[in-house]
Amino acid sequence: MAVQLPHSFSERMKQLLGREYEAFMKTYGEPPHTGIRVNTLKIAADELQRISPYRMEPIPWCSTGFYTIEGARPGKHPYYHAGLYYIQEPSAMAPVELLGVLPGDRVLDLCAAPGGKSTQIAAKLQGKGMLVSNDLHPERTKALAKNLELCGARNAVVLNESPERIAAAFPGFFDRILIDAPCSGEGMFRKDEDMVRQWDENTPAKYAAMQREILRAAALALRPGGTMVYSTCTFSPEENEGSIAGFLAGHPQFSVVADSGTGSFAPGLEPLPGTARLWPHKVKGEGHFIAVLRHNGDPEKEKPAGLWPGDGDKSLLAMPRGESGGRNGEGSKAALARKDKSSAGRGGSRNARNSRISPRNDSRGRSAAITSEGEILASYAEFAREQLGWQPEGCPVLFGEHLYLSSLPREALNGLKTVRPGWYMGHVRSGRFIPGHPLATALTARESLRSLTLPGDGPEAVSYLKGETLSISADRLTVAPGTSPKGYVLVCIDGYSAGWGKWQDGILKNEYPAGWRWT
Numbered sequence: 001m002a003v004q005l006p007h008s009f010s011e012r013m014k015q016l017l018g019r020e021y022e023a024f025m026k027t028y029g030e031p032p033h034t035g036i037r038v039n040t041l042k043i044a045a046d047e048l049q050r051i052s053p054y055r056m057e058p059i060p061w062c063s064t065g066f067y068t069i070e071g072a073r074p075g076k077h078p079y080y081h082a083g084l085y086y087i088q089e090p091s092a093m094a095p096v097e098l099l100g101v102l103p104g105d106r107v108l109d110l111c112a113a114p115g116g117k118s119t120q121i122a123a124k125l126q127g128k129g130m131l132v133s134n135d136l137h138p139e140r141t142k143a144l145a146k147n148l149e150l151c152g153a154r155n156a157v158v159l160n161e162s163p164e165r166i167a168a169a170f171p172g173f174f175d176r177i178l179i180d181a182p183c184s185g186e187g188m189f190r191k192d193e194d195m196v197r198q199w200d201e202n203t204p205a206k207y208a209a210m211q212r213e214i215l216r217a218a219a220l221a222l223r224p225g226g227t228m229v230y231s232t233c234t235f236s237p238e239e240n241e242g243s244i245a246g247f248l249a250g251h252p253q254f255s256v257v258a259d260s261g262t263g264s265f266a267p268g269l270e271p272l273p274g275t276a277r278l279w280p281h282k283v284k285g286e287g288h289f290i291a292v293l294r295h296n297g298d299p300e301k302e303k304p305a306g307l308w309p310g311d312g313d314k315s316l317l318a319m320p321r322g323e324s325g326g327r328n329g330e331g332s333k334a335a336l337a338r339k340d341k342s343s344a345g346r347g348g349s350r351n352a353r354n355s356r357i358s359p360r361n362d363s364r365g366r367s368a369a370i371t372s373e374g375e376i377l378a379s380y381a382e383f384a385r386e387q388l389g390w391q392p393e394g395c396p397v398l399f400g401e402h403l404y405l406s407s408l409p410r411e412a413l414n415g416l417k418t419v420r421p422g423w424y425m426g427h428v429r430s431g432r433f434i435p436g437h438p439l440a441t442a443l444t445a446r447e448s449l450r451s452l453t454l455p456g457d458g459p460e461a462v463s464y465l466k467g468e469t470l471s472i473s474a475d476r477l478t479v480a481p482g483t484s485p486k487g488y489v490l491v492c493i494d495g496y497s498a499g500w501g502k503w504q505d506g507i508l509k510n511e512y513p514a515g516w517r518w519t
């Protein structure tokens with residue numbers, strides 16, 4: 001057996017599994033299952049299957065999930081850098097499938113880093129509604145934010161908060177909440193030997209206490225009639241059925257939803273019908289526990305009061321993908337101005353209040369002028385007109401001179417540790433608007449007035465991803481009628497956006513950020 005399991009873990013599993021114990025233990029001698037999940041914000045699953053350089057076999061419980069064969073190395077392909085898929089352990093794809101996310105929903109992913117399930121939720125939302133992705137650990141939110149940016153999520157807010165503070169800021173607000181809880185990670189033992197080293201027989205009880213606190217806070221943020229999914233990648237009953245039974249005992253308004261699709265997996269342990277277990281000896285995956293919980297309150301009678309101006313009006317908060325997008329998106333500028341007006345003068349967020357910044361030196365040591373919020377928005381609007389030909393929608397939120405478009409009114413983020421208030425548009429430097437990388441990754445080629453596509457199987461794609469300058473003749477650019485080829489170009493790989501370049505006289509200056517480069 002490749003993995004050295006703690007004796008007390010093996011004993012516990014023997015007790016738990018009885019006759020199935022041998023089959024379970026046999027899986028530790030087999031290689032772990034690997035998978036990718038297609039990012040349908042950028043490409044349809046059948047299209048990726050068509051262009052994929054390696055074989056992909058469907059994962060039964062996730063229509064966008066595929067097993068990859070050994071040696072496929074999907075992280076080392078330009079398509080990964082174009083955000084066409086996320087590399088994810090196959091059983092970890094199940095919880096979001098059972099959350100039932102619909103475009104337009106308000107979704108909270110409470111324990112979200114590094115973002116596997118958040119990117120899956122973002123794809124289900126298709127740019128409509130909102131995703132609040134949170135993680136308690138500041139370092140881990142960096143990967144979370146980056147993964148959401150890589151997948152091209154336009155409507156995600158990233159927080160670094162405790163569940164209690166989120167519940168206090170968003171009482172009864174979310175339609176769906178995912179709690180992919182911190183756990184003892186017994187299902188990861190085959191993949192990650194560090195998890196084995198960190199485990200001792202007290203570990204499950206320690207996590208169970210944490211999980212109950214998280215569940216309690218999450219319940220306060222769910223709207224009556226809403227759905228909450230609790231999942232772990234561990235086998236210990238106290239962290240799974242135990243945590244849920246403890247939660248239900250104190251929350252009679254909640255129940256386990258038995259008809260949620262959990263029935264396609266092995267049942268949870270008695271006495272919790274309707275919960276699901278993904279066992280590594282029964283499915284091709286490392287293992288998960290899933291409970292789908294519904295708040296049985298009446299959404300009409302127990303409607304939470306509006307939290308901020310515009311709250312409850314999803315049309316105001318939504319940032320529809322495609323509806324306002326495209327080169328002819330009309331009224332978007334007016335909407336931007338209206339939203340800005342609606343939030344101005346009401347205090348603004350902690351960060352938005354910094355929008356009029358003090359004189360300071362820029363990165364080259366030159367004295368930067370004070371840029372007012374109005375100037376930044378005007379500079380952005382000009383950029384959008386000249387480089388995109390349309391105006392993306394959302395509530396403007398400023399961090400200094402950095403502009404984000406948020407799916408939340410900016411006062412909603414007041415006092416919360418906000419890692420990303422929304423879709424990053426860019427910043428103003430020396431009076432010019434510099435577009436952000438996440439703006440590029442979320443655009444389609446059609447949504448930029450200038451674009452260039454590099455073949456995914458050719459050397460130019462890798463050169464671009466390494467940050468190199470490219471020689472590109474003007475006739476290779478796709479430029480909208482009446483637009484000069486000189487300026488920012490959306491660089492795509494086989495038609496899928498990867499980042500910005502700046503073209504002039506046959507040279508494409510590379511704008512791919514240093515921290516994202518192919519190494």
Ligand SMILES: C[S@@+](CC[C@H](N)C(=O)[O-])C[C@H]1O[C@@H](n2cnc3c(N)ncnc32)[C@H](O)[C@@H]1O
Nearest residue numbers: 111112113114115116117135136137180181182
């Ligand atoms: C199982 S991992 C989440 C994996 C993630 N959902 C994904 O699919 O990529 C659990 C996460 O919970 C975070 N965490 C731990 N305690 C927390 C708490 N009290 N509140 C919120 N997040 C917490 C950890 O930092 C960790 O990133």
